[in-house]
Amino acid sequence: MNRRDEIAANLAEVERAIANACAEASRSRDEITLIAVTKTFPVEDVQILYDLGIRNFGENRDQEGSAKAPALPSDVIWHFQGHIQSKKIKSIVQWAQWIHSVDDLEHAKKIAERSPGHRVLVQVDLEKSSGEKRGGVQLPDLPTFIQNLGNVDLDLRGLMSVAPLGINPSDAFLDLERVFQEMRRAYPALTNLSAGMSGDFVEAIAHGATHIRIGSSILGKRPPLI
Ligand SMILES: *Cc1c(COP(=O)(O)O)cnc(C)c1O
Numbered sequence: 001m002n003r004r005d006e007i008a009a010n011l012a013e014v015e016r017a018i019a020n021a022c023a024e025a026s027r028s029r030d031e032i033t034l035i036a037v038t039k040t041f042p043v044e045d046v047q048i049l050y051d052l053g054i055r056n057f058g059e060n061r062d063q064e065g066s067a068k069a070p071a072l073p074s075d076v077i078w079h080f081q082g083h084i085q086s087k088k089i090k091s092i093v094q095w096a097q098w099i100h101s102v103d104d105l106e107h108a109k110k111i112a113e114r115s116p117g118h119r120v121l122v123q124v125d126l127e128k129s130s131g132e133k134r135g136g137v138q139l140p141d142l143p144t145f146i147q148n149l150g151n152v153d154l155d156l157r158g159l160m161s162v163a164p165l166g167i168n169p170s171d172a173f174l175d176l177e178r179v180f181q182e183m184r185r186a187y188p189a190l191t192n193l194s195a196g197m198s199g200d201f202v203e204a205i206a207h208g209a210t211h212i213r214i215g216s217s218i219l220g221k222r223p224p225l226i
Helices: 003-024 043-051 062-071 086-095 105-114 139-149 169-186 201-206
Strands: 033-037 056-059 077-080 098-102 118-125 154-161 192-194 211-214
Touching: 003 033, 003 043, 003 201, 043 062, 056 062, 062 077, 062 086, 086 105, 098 105, 098 154, 105 118, 105 139, 105 154, 118 139, 139 154, 139 169, 154 169, 169 192, 169 201, 192 211, 201 211
Parallel strands: 033 056, 033 211, 056 077, 077 098, 098 118, 118 154, 154 192
Antiparallel strands: none
């Protein structure tokens, strides 16, 4: 099978699973944006996905995203979802229309300084034990963090999270859904919830995700990061 056919078959499989998850959760497919996570895959794969109709792409590293973005048509929406490094912000805001991984007020201020009104999500940390940290604001700190962001010129759209390893993703996303609902009572404009990857997007859709970030189910095993 050539690469295009392989990716097309994987994408069709993922779309079927999304449709099933939506039906199961009594949600409309239109409520969910599929972000194809193309990190470590070549720009040729991004182009194939573009030709197959995908318009939202996710990258974790500025170096990769800033190289790929100019090679794609301008109707692509790029999402940065990796760990933010202060010195990379100037570049990230130039190619990524959404930044999913804001978890530091100083970074938020720097994003706003470089790109006023930039579209962002706050990453929350669902890890309860002192296990592997995958970034994000701790749940008890979230209300204050969001309140402080009110003074920063950003277009805050909602929350993002990654399910912790070793926890049933349904449990993790139930916690996330509760926090999201609670936050929306105070800030009705925060309508987006970015959650769910290849291994757990069905659970994320069941718990209200509006953006799912899928890499390996569509593109296959990732080449190692170098
Ligand atoms: C890599 C990555 C994904 C995609 O992961 P897959 O398991 O390949 O679908 C989604 N979100 C984040 C934050 C990632 O780093």
